[in-house]
Amino acid sequence: MSIATTYRTCPRSGLQFEANAEKLMIANAVAAVVFLLIGGVLALGVALTRWPAVHWLQADTFYQVLTAHGIDMLIFWIIFFEVAILYFCSSTLLRCRIATPKIAWLAYWLMLVGAIINNYAVYKGGSSVMMTSYVPMMAEQSFYLGLILFAVGALIACFVFFGTLVVAKRDKTYEGSVPLVTFGAITAAIIAVFTIASGAIILIPTWLLSLGVVDSVDPLIYRMIWWAFGHSSQQINVAAHVSVWYLVAAIVFGAKPMSERVSRGAFLLYILFLQLASAHHLLADPGLSTNWKVVNTSYFMYFAVLASMVHGLTVPGAMEVAQRQKGYTRGLYEWLRRAPWGNPTFSGVFIAIIGFGFLGGISGVMMGTEQLNMIIHNTIYVPGHFHATVVVGTTLTFMALTYYLIPTLFKREVINPGLARLQPYLFGFSMYFFCLVMMGAGTLGVSRRHWDMAFAGMPSAYEWPGAAYLMMGLVGISAVAAIVGGAIYVYVTVGSLLWGKRVEGGAASASREPTPLMAPAVAAQGYGSQGFAAPGTFLLAMVFLVAFILYYFVNWKYLSTVWGLS
């Protein structure tokens, strides 16, 4: 079966885009940015309400806006963008046509219609149940229906991705094994299939419950299966953004993975050990045994944490090795000082790596420890943690990648490169601060998803310490700065698509060349077990480890002072 299509080779990057895949990537990426824009506007409402001195929205509007913010950002923005990445990592990197473009469009429309139905249900009112929608609190049926349609679409998109891998293999468009970045995308897609299946297992009965077909869904089982979906989808994000880190290291520095074996092994650990991590959302729950909690949150040792710690070393390590080969060998950090800090694709990714590790990673492990979870569960520490993972980590990485895709995929020049250069710093650093102060407020106990920390009008009001109010004020201020950073991203991206100067994208042709194996460069082959190729990165990793150990034990110390519980 041969489908009539054309290919173009981008003259800047050498990437080869197939016509159908290209349109699909563009459509998915644009939908993603639209949801990011909506989610960002909603973020303003959320943040200005949680800022105690402003306390902007009414309670019902606040809960409604927070529900929509969570879903639009975490589900719609991220997953639309990930579908674009999956098509890129298969069709573009393997230089083949996309399998079944019609079905890929069906997936796209299902996702889009599902997202719109769900959003409409939330804005109409009556579905302000937060994205977790814990039963027995019920939303309108169309809320669940929208999510289910979206999930079916995303599942189909994963199968189109797998189909494209088959096409590439059959048509022999590459030699040997798939590239590391594609391998990472495969792990993301495999986790996605598991995730979406869990989502279906719990959302379909809940939808039937909302229609009155089923009479009850057990609240504890709901929480367990919902988190098999809700947490595993974060593993998709991690696998996807780590793949993009390797991708950016390759396109910015020409970096080669330090060792294919280690990096691929670490991706495999994600598949093997992350899926059941839903356990760490249930550590403060009744009904589950201690053994179950301890084992399932860690599988006897934190293999998934190990995998991220490995990637956290090997991505900057690969950059360091590449830079040293270019001659930036003075001292420990000449390679880093001479990195292209003015290129938002690089700076965004680097800020994402550091923030994801230091803020998101360390706090995540602390929270995921059975006993320590009690001192942060459902406090605003939790959004502090996951804005460091899914915003600083995933979102900023995707933003950085966009700056690379604007000329190559969208064939436009970036409008206002000065603003683009500034954007990762503004967004990244204000988000760092935002996460830190949320974690600070959470350590003082402030609740998440809470409209009024002053408990106005309640005779038994609890009075938070002044420091908690201060922290929440800083949350508001840094949120506004981050939202400005996000707005610049949307402006530059959308503006470039609309008004950017067209750039030469390469003529369309029917030919298709296989991806060559890299000529084994002598230098690249030179390092191996004998060397110590990335000393600067190693030192950074040790700093990370020390911070991790200190923070982890400080929290045990804090726990040891609270009431006795047994």
Place this chain on the structure above:
Amino acid sequence: MSAILPPAERLWWKHPLDRVEGTWIAIAFVWCMILFFMMVFWHVYGNQNLSTETYSTTPEDFRIKAEAWAEKYTVRIDETTGQPVVAPPDGGDAYLITRLWSFWPTLELEKGKTYRLHLSSLDYNHGLSLQPVNINIQVVPGYEHVVTVTPNQSGTYGLVCNEFCGIGHHMMVGRLYVK
């Protein structure tokens, strides 16, 4: 540009590790083992472990049981909350109902004494956030969770609901006294 190209060596899995990677993997592995063992260690030597004693119940049963118990140990009516203040004996049971949108009743415990605190919800999920100690426990309807608590400081504590439970969520706040 090699992470986006097929590996140059066909037998890439035979390529030796660099010492940077090998060392880091070893260190990270040991640290991850410690992370796991700390949880086990704390179960043996620590004093803050969340009990997992749980019974299935219904909102009706739980309410009846809690009300009967409260009637027995009520010592006064609280002026601020208007709720009965219930002071259970050392080592005895204590009940806390969570519902839309209150904690009931107001407990009065004694420092250094131990209580079996029964938690359940009569409707949605709620969160028991004990402040300023900052102990946070999920309360799920249909499940009666029995947590053994030993207050270590006297004072007036706040109970804040920190699981979203509808439009009155932010009004769900209660009191607890420790003598």
